[in-house]
Each structure stands twice: as C-alpha cells, then as structure tokens.
Amino acid sequence: MSDLNIGGMALADGVIETIIAIAVKDVEGVASVGTPASASLLSQMKAKPSTQGIDVEVNDDDTVTVSVRIEVFFGQVLPEVAARVRESVSDAVLTQVGVKVAAVNVFIDGLRFE
Secondary structure (H helix, E strand, C coil): CCCEEECCEEECCCHHHHHHHHHHHCCCCEEEECCHHHHHHHHHHCCCCCCCCEEEEECCCCCEEEEEEEEEECCCCHHHHHHHHHHHHHHHHHHHHCCCEEEEEEEEEEEECC
16 A cells, blocks of 8 residues: 545555554454464564554545454354454544545454464
8 A cells, every 4th residue: 555645644554554453453352463473473572553464455436445364262253253343444444544444355364262
C-alpha cells in the first residue's frame, strides 16, 4: 500500500495496518494476528502490535479492501470470529481514518490450544 491521502491528510504505510492489528487483537476468540510463529515472536520484540499478516489495498472509489490472517483459540465458532473481525476492522477504520471498508477477507491460519 502506498501513502493514502484523505481530505488533505496523508497516512504513511503502516498507520492503517496498526489500527487494524489493534482492532483484530481485541476481538474475542482471536489468539494472534499474522502467522502464528511470527506474530508471537514479533509482538514480544516490539512495543507496538505486529502488522504482519495484514494487507490493505486502496480501491478506485477511495474505499479499502483488507485481508487479515489470524490464529483462533480452539473451541471458538470460526464463522462467528470472522464476522466479529470484519465488524471490528470496518468500525475501526471508518471511525479513526474516515475511510469505508469495501471488504474484509479473513484467513484463519491456525488454532491455538490453551
């Protein structure tokens, strides 16, 4: 993703991804964002949330399409977790950035047994 310009405001790479990472981590049932091994290692090394596993594409109509890779806690109903992730991401991006989300593609890469 290149810089996103909205009403005279330019957002650098990583800003929307960070907002999305925080929104996804707050969803009940989500164990981690990104691939399971890299997400836990990166989050331990950095103070800010890892944006690995998050892809944002700017569409021609100034909306964005988001792809998120997550790991889910075992026992969760996967379609319900995916629906909560979609809602959380859409709400966070619209509220904090003022951009509508056209689609949120959720990829469940693994289960965490705890």
